[in-house]
């Protein structure tokens with residue numbers, strides 16, 4: 001998908017935001033939602049989206065909306081840091097398929113990095129079941 005495609009209201013994250021698809025939720029306000037990535041690149045990999053937008057990518061988003069989402073990214077990343085005790089935390093965001101974007105609702109990745117543990121490849125690997133993500137999510141939620 002190019003950088004200028006119109007927003008698809010049936011993308012996976014739109015369905016999660018509307019409650020039509022399940023997610024392992026970490027944090028939610030009227031404006032933002034954070035949940036576990038089901039194809040995690042590391043233990044604790046999670047995502048933050050804005051709930052009240054039809055922004056496909058960074059370029060479509062208002063500055064005010066970006067401020068809200070990045071504030072939530074900082075809060076949830078701090079909880080990942082506290083709950084998972086990683087050695088580093090990567091924040092990532094992709095715009096357009098050539099850049100690696102696979103879901104076309106603006107989102108930020110929070111990816112904890114552990115010494116000696118290589119990250120999984122973006123967009124590869126198998127899904128992790130909700131039951132396996134839940135205890136990880138519980139540790140992150142406890143640090144919020």
Ligand code: AMP
Nearest residue numbers: 012036037038039040094100101102103
């Ligand atoms: P991106 O490739 O930057 O668009 O990121 C999309 C992310 O969403 C990937 O890391 C996927 O693993 C993740 N993902 C895809 N489907 C789901 C889902 N149903 N629930 C949670 N994460 C998902």
